[in-house]
Amino acid sequence: MPDKTYEISLEKLIYGGEALGRLHDGRAVFVPYALPGERVRIRLTFQKKGFARAELLELLEASPERITPQCKHFGICQGCAYQHLPYEAQLKAKAEILRDQLQRIGKIENPPVNETVPSPQIWHYRNQMDFLVTERHIPDKKEPNLLYLEECHLPAPAINAFWEDLEFGANDIFEEISLRQDTAENLMFLFHAHNPETPEMSLEDDLSVVHMHRGEAIIMAGDDHLVNLLHGRPFRASPTSFSHPNLSAAERIIDHLLENLSAKIVLELHSGIGSYSASVAEKVDRLVCVDSDAIACDDFAINLDEFENVELYQAKAEDVLPSLDFTPDMILVDPPVGGLGRQTLDGILSLGSADLIYVSRDPSTLARDAARLLGGGYRLKSVTPFDVAPHTSQIDCVARFTK
Secondary structure (H helix, E strand, O other), X not given: OOOOEEEEEEEEEOOOOEEEEEOOOXXXXXXEOOOOOOEEEEEEEEEOOOEEEEEEEEEEEOOOOOOOOOOOOEOOEOOOOOOOOOHHHHHHHXXXXXXXXXXXXXXXXXXXXXXXXXXXXXXXOEOEEEEEOOOOOOOOOOOOOOOOOOOOOOEOHHHHHHHOOOOXXXXXXXXXXXXXXXXOOOEEXXXXXXXXXXXXXXXXXXXXXXXXXXXXXXXXXXXXXXEEEEOOEEEEEOOOOOOOOOHHHHHHHHHHHHOOOOOOEEEEEOOOOOOOHHHHHOOOOEEEEEEOOHHHHHHHHHHOOOOOOEEEEEOOHHHHHHHOOOOOOEEEEOOOOOOOXXXXXXXXXXXXXXXXXXXXXXXXXXXXXXXXXXXXXXXXXXXXXXXXXXXXXXXXXXXXXXX
């Protein structure tokens, strides 16, 4: 008996890139690659008592906003979610999704969400890409979860030119590779292997080659770091350090952070390699930074060596906060996707700083943390989304809290 299909109308876009509709029994159903206002035929792929997920089988009535995607893999590759939507409409959708997350998860009425700041480049903006090079099978699926890419419109030109010529053949050495490019278009080729022994490889191009094993980097050729420029300032980034994949969008975030910055003493948590720290350090009397990653702290020390008003603690934020003997005028946090932990939030609340700036990579974890901050006496002053990953479902933003 063939799988049952349904015809439904779609209401709105939700976080993650899917469109929300309703089944006849009232259950919410999430459909990828569809748009609000469209009528579609779907097949359920997953369901629970309260909701279901589905695949789009047929577009019965198209949205007037729908456009032809630029990439022929759109709808199969899961990297992009919005290529079928004009860019201006993508920006509006991301602001609405951010607002919805703050309302539903954070229980914030009428959150002060600004318009989304666009990316200066909407194609070929990424200086980092990850690829699978062997088949990975998913249980209960007959076909491997693998797409043989023939084109991608997100990587920077130098990365695009390089990966198309890569040839691996059959191998059991590694499954995943990463390509990174710096401002001078120097390339770093990283491969992630289960075996600690460095394999023999033949690479004709002049590039840095890094063997990654259990989070450790073994330099096989070239340099042990890349150098990116943000507003003309160089930032060293080691292979395991986070660096911004969209530099021009990161510069817009920096500009926003510096607007109306009048604090004299700033505490920065999750400072990384110092991408924001250097600009802040130029404007304040004292900057105290905290990060737990040893390699990132090494990069930070080099990147901010010129500043005498900067202190760096290599430790977890929740361990440092209780021991601080001063109250910063402002706290700047830039946590990973998972957001701030409860202990870190408690430490922030105990400090009682007048202002807090939260750089977020995930609206859901921002909304969760915001609820706790508001419960601790802060007020959400503004939230500005930044489109650092056009055509994808990713939503970054900067939230400003004040006592």
